[in-house]
Amino acid sequence: MTNASVVTQRSVRMVQFRAGRIVWPLIQVGVVLLAGGIWWLASGFFPAGALPPPGVVLARLGELMLTGEFWIAVAITVGTFALALICSILIGVPLGLWIGSSRFWTESTRLLFDFLRTIPPIALLPLLLLVLGADFQMVLVLSIAGAVWPILIQSVYAARQGEALLAEMAASFRIPKAWYIRHIFVPGAMPFVMTGVRLGTTIALLLTIAGELLGAAPGVGHEIAAAQAWYDTPRMYAYVLVSAGLGLAVNGGFWSLQRYLLRWHPSVREEGRR
Amino acid sequence: MSNTASPETPGTSTVIPALEARGLGHSYGARQVLEGIDFSVLPGQFVCIVGPSGVGKTTLLRCLSGLQTATSGELRVLGKVAREPQPGVALVFQDYSRSLMPWSSVLHNITLPLRANGVSRKEAADRAYRALAQVGLADVVGEQYPWQLSGGMQQRVAIARALAYNPTVLLMDEPFASVDAQTRADLEDLVLGLQRRLGLTVTLVTHDIDESVYLSDRIVVLSGSPARVAEVVDVDLGTSRDQILTKSSAEFAALRTHVHGLVRAAAAVSPSTGTARTVVPS
Amino acid sequence: MNALRRTTSIVAIELWLPLTLVIIWWVVSEYVNSLYFPPLSVIMQSFAENWLNPENAAANLVPSLQVIFFGYALAVIGGIVLGATLGLVRPLERAVRPVVEAMRAVPGVALLPLFIVLFGIDQQMRILLVAYGATWPVLLNTLDGVRGVEPTLLDMSRAFRVGRARRLFGVILKSAGPQIFAGARIALAVTLIIMVVSETVGASGGVGYFLMTAKSEFRIASMWSAMVALGILGYLLNIIFRIAERYILRWHRLQQARLERTS
Numbered sequence: 001m002t003n004a005s006v007v008t009q010r011s012v013r014m015v016q017f018r019a020g021r022i023v024w025p026l027i028q029v030g031v032v033l034l035a036g037g038i039w040w041l042a043s044g045f046f047p048a049g050a051l052p053p054p055g056v057v058l059a060r061l062g063e064l065m066l067t068g069e070f071w072i073a074v075a076i077t078v079g080t081f082a083l084a085l086i087c088s089i090l091i092g093v094p095l096g097l098w099i100g101s102s103r104f105w106t107e108s109t110r111l112l113f114d115f116l117r118t119i120p121p122i123a124l125l126p127l128l129l130l131v132l133g134a135d136f137q138m139v140l141v142l143s144i145a146g147a148v149w150p151i152l153i154q155s156v157y158a159a160r161q162g163e164a165l166l167a168e169m170a171a172s173f174r175i176p177k178a179w180y181i182r183h184i185f186v187p188g189a190m191p192f193v194m195t196g197v198r199l200g201t202t203i204a205l206l207l208t209i210a211g212e213l214l215g216a217a218p219g220v221g222h223e224i225a226a227a228q229a230w231y232d233t234p235r236m237y238a239y240v241l242v243s244a245g246l247g248l249a250v251n252g253g254f255w256s257l258q259r260y261l262l263r264w265h266p267s268v269r270e271e272g273r274r
Numbered sequence: 275m276s277n278t279a280s281p282e283t284p285g286t287s288t289v290i291p292a293l294e295a296r297g298l299g300h301s302y303g304a305r306q307v308l309e310g311i312d313f314s315v316l317p318g319q320f321v322c323i324v325g326p327s328g329v330g331k332t333t334l335l336r337c338l339s340g341l342q343t344a345t346s347g348e349l350r351v352l353g354k355v356a357r358e359p360q361p362g363v364a365l366v367f368q369d370y371s372r373s374l375m376p377w378s379s380v381l382h383n384i385t386l387p388l389r390a391n392g393v394s395r396k397e398a399a400d401r402a403y404r405a406l407a408q409v410g411l412a413d414v415v416g417e418q419y420p421w422q423l424s425g426g427m428q429q430r431v432a433i434a435r436a437l438a439y440n441p442t443v444l445l446m447d448e449p450f451a452s453v454d455a456q457t458r459a460d461l462e463d464l465v466l467g468l469q470r471r472l473g474l475t476v477t478l479v480t481h482d483i484d485e486s487v488y489l490s491d492r493i494v495v496l497s498g499s500p501a502r503v504a505e506v507v508d509v510d511l512g513t514s515r516d517q518i519l520t521k522s523s524a525e526f527a528a529l530r531t532h533v534h535g536l537v538r539a540a541a542a543v544s545p546s547t548g549t550a551r552t553v554v555p556s
Numbered sequence: 557m558n559a560l561r562r563t564t565s566i567v568a569i570e571l572w573l574p575l576t577l578v579i580i581w582w583v584v585s586e587y588v589n590s591l592y593f594p595p596l597s598v599i600m601q602s603f604a605e606n607w608l609n610p611e612n613a614a615a616n617l618v619p620s621l622q623v624i625f626f627g628y629a630l631a632v633i634g635g636i637v638l639g640a641t642l643g644l645v646r647p648l649e650r651a652v653r654p655v656v657e658a659m660r661a662v663p664g665v666a667l668l669p670l671f672i673v674l675f676g677i678d679q680q681m682r683i684l685l686v687a688y689g690a691t692w693p694v695l696l697n698t699l700d701g702v703r704g705v706e707p708t709l710l711d712m713s714r715a716f717r718v719g720r721a722r723r724l725f726g727v728i729l730k731s732a733g734p735q736i737f738a739g740a741r742i743a744l745a746v747t748l749i750i751m752v753v754s755e756t757v758g759a760s761g762g763v764g765y766f767l768m769t770a771k772s773e774f775r776i777a778s779m780w781s782a783m784v785a786l787g788i789l790g791y792l793l794n795i796i797f798r799i800a801e802r803y804i805l806r807w808h809r810l811q812q813a814r815l816e817r818t819s
Contacts (some may be wrong), residue, residue, distance in 0.1 A: 006583075010815075013285070024650060026650060027651045028611045028653060028654050030650050030651075030653075031654070031655055032654055032655055035655050040583070045380055046674060050673050050674055051673075051674065054572040058492075070660045091645050101294055104505060104569075106574045107569045107570060108569055108570065108572065109432060109571050109573060109744040110580055111571065111574055112570075112573050112574045114579070115787065116575070116787075116792075117554060117792050118748075118787070118790035118791045118793075119746070119783075119786060119790055119791075120745070120748040120749045120751075120752055120786055121749070122749050122752045122753055122764075123752065123767065123782070123786040123787065124783070126767055126768060126770070126771035126779055127592065127771075127779065127780075128770065130592050130682055130771065130776075131592050132345070162767060164591070165372040165373050166373065168341055168367075168373075169365075169367065169373045170361055171341055172339055172340070172359050172363075172364070172365040172388070173359070173364070173365075173386075173387035173391070173439065174361060174387075174390075174391060175386070175391070179386070179389075179390040180390075181380075183375070183386055183390075184375060187375070187377040188377075190377075195480050199742075205663055206663040206664070206665060207665050209502040209663045209665055210663070210665040210749070210753060213665055213666065213668065213669075213753075214756055215751060216664075219410065220666075221665070221666065222665055223668055225670050227669070228669030228670075228672065228673060231673075235668055236670065236673070237670065240662060240666050240667065240669075241667075243662055243663055243666040244658055244659075245661075245663045246660040247660075247661030247662060247663060248657060248658060248659075248661040251657075251661060256713070264376050264377045264378075264419055264421070265377075266421070
């Protein structure tokens with residue numbers, strides 16, 4: 001192979017690489033536009049007003065974002081969700097790790113948790129509505145009631161997954177228990193705990209919006225239901241888009257957090273290659 | 275080259291042994307794995323423990339390190355009866371990648387045992403860097419994560435962690451079994467050099483007979499089921515050892531053959547039970 | 557004899573806590589009067605009446621079971637097909653990724669009003685809503701599973717000139733099995749939630765409908781009985797799921813057990 005052909009090969013590859021960086025986002029934008037186009041077409045097929053064209057919905061969304069009530073609703077939903085998630089973590093992680101480190105308690109709670117986690121949290125909604133009324137506290141409790149389970153159960157599992165060799169290493173160097181827990185046990189359990197927290201995050205948002213929607217508590221969920229009741233479909237679709245946006249933001253935020261906390265973990269190290 | 279054909283009688287010298295096993299035995303439930311282990315390691319000596327696969331070398335080392343309390347007999351460390359891990363005794367594990375914390379930097383891995391035992395942050399860091407230098411790793415390795423390093427470097431980190439602990443006795447459980455042959459030779463020389471320079475007492479478990487003859491002053495050969503000390507072999511190859519010169523000497527070959535013969539005879543008596551059976555007490 | 561003793565001790569240790577809690581609940585609710593927390597005995601009575609009596613049970617359960625069955629089946633099949641397609645055709649997956657991410661980010665519940673507007677308030681709408689929400693976990697997990705197939709296996713099947721269809725079903729899908737099942741399990745939980753939610757509007761039967769109606773008519777004991785019924789329903793469905801998983805994935809279970817033993 002001559003020098004010239006090696007150089008051309010390398011520059012061709014570089015051009016391909018650079019092109020790849022530009023081409024793919026373009027294609028993705030293209031697909032989004034295509035989806036928008038399908039939406040626009042479909043809006044013609046449904047009875048009047050049932051599926052407003054994307055332009056109308058987006059315009060409405062723009063208008064709404066200029067109003068105070070929009071931001072209040074978003075703030076309430078986000079706030080309730082965040083608070084619910086934090087409470088679920090504060091309850092689920094320490095409790096789960098503690099139960100998981102005791103064989104007796106792990107076995108004792110196994111059947112109980114197995115049953116409790118399969119109860120659809122939404123079953124509690126009517127009871128909570130009666131007891132707490134149609135307000136954000138009700139939504140908060142509902143959300144915690146659902147989100148705590150995956151976090152709790154994964155934490156129990158996490159406690160049992162610890163690397164036994166590290167416990168021995170700690171023993172051989174006479175490391176006191178408190179140090180072991182803080183520097184070895186907890187970091188070691190983090191990957192598994194994070195799996196539970198991720199599931200808990202999805203459930204917390206889902207239940208927050210469900211509680212607002214069905215329970216008529218203030219927030220994005222309620223706005224959706226109210227808009228539908230008044231058959232103000234552009235407004236309803238606009239808020240559905242908002243809920244999608246919230247979902248994306250929450251997911252994205254979680255992945256960033258996980259990538260930071262678990263930067264040492266093989267699964268995260270390899271993801272860079274994706 | 276001289277051999278003592280029988281196990282040592284402890285307590286006959288005036289120097290207090292660094293490590294002394296008196297009638298040490300260990301059983302898992304009904305199964306007796308070790309019985310009547312008697313030997314001692316004098317300060318500054320390099321002793322290897324060898325034997326056929328599955329005989330109980332690791333069990334013995336775990337008892338010596340205090341991770342397990344022997345079910346019978348007595349263990350003395352630096353003259354005192356010991357039933358749990360002692361300050362002054364550091365352990366290096368075979369599986370270095372799992373014994374190092376992947377979420378911490380190399381520096382933090384080394385300093386954790388020190389800080390957990392009350393050493394100040396600054397002094398711990400100083401000792402860590404000194405230990406890194408002693409094992410031939412540059413300062414900058416301290417900031418890296420263990421998984422960014424090669425197998426040989428990781429084991430050096432594990433050794434550095436043990437050194438920073440300022441131990442009098444260094445226990446090593448098949449520390450070079452998981453690295454390639456070239457790295458193994460380098461690490462053997464590293465440990466030998468450290469032992470000479472720092473005056474450490476080293477007890478090393480290995481299945482590699484060449485390694486045991488190359489490194490030791492004495493070799494404890496285990497055999498039988500339950501395992502006993504078959505023989506303690508004195509290794510008179512001099513203080514300075516060299517991978518090429520020592521290993522090509524006639525004395526080395528003779529010792530090697532002798533120990534090999536002992537181990538093979540031992541294997542006939544207590545055949546290995548097959549592939550990697552890890553004995554874990556319930 | 558030893559095996560029997562072992563089984564009894566396992567059963568005992570897993571049962572003592574739940575039984576104790578139920579007893580405490582029973583006693584406390586009997587003697588502490590609370591409007592929203594009727595005595596457990598009354599709840600049990602209501603439960604027997606509404607959910608164990610064959611006619612009532614049928615009327616109350618069948619609509620929900622319909623929604624669950626058809627919705628879940630659609631979700632699993634659709635999820636596997638779509639997930640496998642995206643997993644196998646990389647460029648396609650990459651192209652539609654932002655749209656997929658956006659669609660899956662919408663909490664299924666938020667779509668209820670939308671689905672009502674588009675599809676009305678009958679069973680069809682409910683089945684579609686469940687299918688929509690439950691497809692995502694299956695899709696995403698199938699996608700991951702198909703992508704994560706051990707490359708050596710693929711090379712091996714190509715080297716042995718295994719036909720495309722065979723390769724897809726025999727090697728790829730089987731290998732992605734555990735991952736797909738994990739997604740299917742999440743999908744089951746989602747199915748239940750959406751099913752209940754969808755029955756709160758315009759339904760005339762079903763567990764969710766019963767639950768909401770009982771609440772609005774202030775029949776508290778009946779409301780509680782529905783909650784118990786939902787709990788049991790969820791648990792039973794999970795058991796069925798686990799049995800199916802055990803059977804279909806028995807190769808995986810054995811492999812995992814073997815790996816644990818030799819590590």
